[in-house]
Amino acid sequence: MLEALLNTDTVKWAEMPKEEKNGIVVSSRVRLARDLKQVPFPHRLNAETGEACVKLLEQAWQSCQVQLPQFEWKNPEELTDEEKQLLLEKRMITPKFAENAKKWERLLVKEDGSLSVLCNEEDHLRIQCMLPGLALEECLREANQLDDCLEQVLDYAFDERFGYLTACPTDVGTGMRASILLHLPAIRMSGQLSKVVQNMSQLGLNMHGLYGDGTKAFGNLYQISNQITIGQSEKEICSFLETVAGQLVEQEKQLREDLKQKNPYPFIDRITRANGLLRNAYMLDAAEALSLLSDLRLGVDMGIIEEIPTSVINQMTLLSNPGHLQRKAGRKLSAIEKDNLRAKFIQEKLSVAKTS
Amino acid sequence: MAYCDHCKKNPATMHMIQFINGERTEYNLCEECAAEMGGSLFLPDAQFSLPNLLGSVFESVLGGAQAHKSQTKICPSCKTPFSEVGKTGKVGCSDCYAAFADEIESSLRRVQGNAQHVGKIPARNGKPAQMRKQIERYKQQLQKAIGMEEYEKAAEFRDKIKELEKQL
Numbered sequence: 449m450l451e452a453l454l455n456t457d458t459v460k461w462a463e464m465p466k467e468e469k470n471g472i473v474v475s476s477r478v479r480l481a482r483d484l485k486q487v488p489f490p491h492r493l494n495a496e497t498g499e500a501c502v503k504l505l506e507q508a509w510q511s512c513q514v515q516l517p518q519f520e521w522k523n524p525e526e527l528t529d530e531e532k533q534l535l536l537e538k539r540m541i542t543p544k545f546a547e548n549a550k551k552w553e554r555l556l557v558k559e560d561g562s563l564s565v566l567c568n569e570e571d572h573l574r575i576q577c578m579l580p581g582l583a584l585e586e587c588l589r590e591a592n593q594l595d596d597c598l599e600q601v602l603d604y605a606f607d608e609r610f611g612y613l614t615a616c617p618t619d620v621g622t623g624m625r626a627s628i629l630l631h632l633p634a635i636r637m638s639g640q641l642s643k644v645v646q647n648m649s650q651l652g653l654n655m656h657g658l659y660g661d662g663t664k665a666f667g668n669l670y671q672i673s674n675q676i677t678i679g680q681s682e683k684e685i686c687s688f689l690e691t692v693a694g695q696l697v698e699q700e701k702q703l704r705e706d707l708k709q710k711n712p713y714p715f716i717d718r719i720t721r722a723n724g725l726l727r728n729a730y731m732l733d734a735a736e737a738l739s740l741l742s743d744l745r746l747g748v749d750m751g752i753i754e755e756i757p758t759s760v761i762n763q764m765t766l767l768s769n770p771g772h773l774q775r776k777a778g779r780k781l782s783a784i785e786k787d788n789l790r791a792k793f794i795q796e797k798l799s800v801a802k803t804s
Numbered sequence: 805m806a807y808c809d810h811c812k813k814n815p816a817t818m819h820m821i822q823f824i825n826g827e828r829t830e831y832n833l834c835e836e837c838a839a840e841m842g843g844s845l846f847l848p849d850a851q852f853s854l855p856n857l858l859g860s861v862f863e864s865v866l867g868g869a870q871a872h873k874s875q876t877k878i879c880p881s882c883k884t885p886f887s888e889v890g891k892t893g894k895v896g897c898s899d900c901y902a903a904f905a906d907e908i909e910s911s912l913r914r915v916q917g918n919a920q921h922v923g924k925i926p927a928r929n930g931k932p933a934q935m936r937k938q939i940e941r942y943k944q945q946l947q948k949a950i951g952m953e954e955y956e957k958a959a960e961f962r963d964k965i966k967e968l969e970k971q972l
Contacts, residue, residue, distance in 0.1 A: 485898050485929070488882055492896045596927060604926045605898030608933045610908070611921025613898040617908050618915070620901075622923040652917075679918025733817040783814040783834050 449520050449559050454531055457772060457797075459538040460562035461629075462762035465581025471749040471758050472697045474629040474669065475580050477539075478587035478686070480595055481614045481623035482573040485605045489615040490550075490568045498552030498568065505567050508601040509556055515597050518559045524549035533771035539578065540564045563594055571615050571623075573598065580758075582693065584626055584686040592682075611678060621678025626686050628693045629658060633668040633746050634703035635696070644696070651692060652676045659738060667738035667765065672696070704750060719747035726764075726794055731787040737768040737794065760801045764794050810837035879903040932972060939968050 453459065461475035483489060487501050509521055524532065524545065532546040540561055545553060549569075556565040566574040575594050577587040605613035612623035619625070635641055648655040655672045657665020672693060674685045708715045722743030726732075732740070745761050747753040766772050768790055774781050777789050806816045814834035877886040884896030886904050895901065901908060912919040925933045942961045949958035 483898060486881075488897050489895065491892075491894055492882060492884070592924070599926050599928055604929045605901075606926050606929050606933070607898075607901055607921075608936070609920060610901050610912075611923060612926075613901050615894050617895060617901075617912065618893070620908075620912070621916075621921045624923070676916050676918075678912060678916050678921055681923040733815070735817055787815075 449518075450522060450557060453538075453557075453559060453561050454534050454775065457763045457767050457776065458759065459540070459578075459766070460560045461539070461578040461580050462759060462766060463580050464757060464759045465579075465583070467581065470697065470701070471745055471761075472631055472700055473582045473693060474631055474758075474762070475578055476583045476587050477576065477578040477627045477629075478584060478591045479577075479625045479627075480573075480575040480591050480612075481571040481619045481625075482575065482595065482598070482602075482612060483605045483614055484572045485603045487572065490552075490570060490572060491615060493550070493552055493568065495551065498550065501568060501572065502552045502554060504602065505554065505572065508598050511601050512597045516558075516594070519563075520557055520559070522555040522557060524553055524555060525551075527555075530771060530774065534775055537766060537769040537771045540576070541566060542569065545569050563590060565594070565598075571619070573602075582628065582690060584628065584690055585683075588624075588626070588682055588686055619677055622680075622682050622685065624677060624682050624685060625673055626682075626689050627671050627673035628689060629669060629671050630693060630696055630700075631668055631742065631745055632670050632696065632700050633742050634700050634707055636665075636668050637707060638703050640699075640703070644699075648672055648692070649675075653689065653692060666735050668742045669765075704746070708750065716752055719743050719750075719752050723747060723753050727798055728795075729791045731784070732768075732791040732794065733787050734768055734770075734790070737790055738765065741765055741768070741794075756798070756801045760797055764797050767793050767797070806832050808832065808834035808837050810834070874904070874907050877904060877907075935968050935972055939965055942968070 461477070465473075484501070484504065487504070488497055493501060506521065509516075509519075513519075527535075532541065535541045535555075536543060536546040538561055540557065541555065541564070545555070545566055552568045554567040556567065558564065562579060563575070563577050565576070575591050575598075577591040577594075579587050579590075607613055611621040614620050614623050632641075632644075635644055645655045652675050653672050654675050655670055658669040658671055659666040672689065674689055676685065680688075722740040726737075726740050726744060741761060741764055744753070744756070745758075748756050748761070767776065770781075770786060773786050773789055773793070776793060777785075781789060808814045808816045809831045810833055814837075816832035816834055818833045818838040820831045820833055820838055875885075875887045875890075878884070879886075879896055879900045880903060881899035882896035884900055886907060889895055889900065889904060889907075895904070895908075909919045925937065927934075942965045946958055946961035946965065949955070949961060
């Protein structure tokens, strides 16, 4: 089941959003941290307590299995490095889980990759839901359902004052981290990014690049997330985040129009050039591919080049990652081969998108 | 085309600036060597470490004599000393929250501006919390009913409150 997901160039959050308002909001995510009473937190587990804790969690999953038929329980030891890399690139696991999972860590995952639970990583449970487009409310609802299911069996550590008790006190309260992934090329091009990042932190939000860091994000993909986890309800946090994302979208749209009006020739040239390179290049390195795909996404959003579905652009972005490239090629690749196949696979995607 | 300074084989696609003891070195690297040297394009969710930041907040919140007293506290359940929480930013078990309640509360106020949970309550393990919350809601409705002079309704709410308080 997980095998099927690993063999695709996509994952739930990269698919077409239900209602596509614009291409600026890529995806939404909600993550809930939950820990058990009377069990040491994951970083304090040892071989003995770790095994006991896994047993508790696995039993809980088994008793929920009827309600969760499309889920699979995975021991990271059963996964190859390549498979972990794929899950990492699909944003379903953390680098820590991919590189250095302890004996007592587990992964519970839904077949379409929309829901996953990391067990005994930072917390006993980290329930995550990721969906395409602006969909925090739906992410929260789905994560809550899974949470309720597991809580029927597991004794969560909960306190009336502090809320859900988590391994790290910065998560305490709701235990929730919500985030929205946005494509913000115009904000970056107009030099306003550092100002926006600063504004976000004043609003109690965190902003950083999906690939690379805050100020130098490849592909202009940025994630905003809440820093506050206590004193506000989950719904309040989500709706605030969606409001801020909405403002960023407006700002981005405005700046796109400004850029186009001020310098229409170079602006359009940049996009048509990216389109040409993506369709004809023999080699594309990762940084170049991400940057050209960003220009392409921008061009499609603004109607400068013909329609290419968001899902296809997302697939090409995923395919620019080394794990996905090697999976599709079916073997380990040298750096030069990667650049060559990256170009080839992107062209395949683009030619299919054109005819469909 | 520029080649990677490290392997001298692949085309350089990344520029890396390294500071070691204040000394600045610049490299042009290929993706593979850059990854080896700790700089990768594909590092999802690379965030600066909040736990460490929290550790320093613990220190700044608890100045002077209080700090000394806190440093010597130990969680009775998991034996984690508070000094370790300050260093790692992580507590050892759920009982640590009771053992270090004052320290955690004041640092939460400082970092998050609040230390009272108002969100979701678990169905099973949060039953008392849920009942107390319901009582609060009934009390508000009771006041409202009295204000509107709807005494029959008010009596209903009063009975519901009594019933819940008995169960607690």
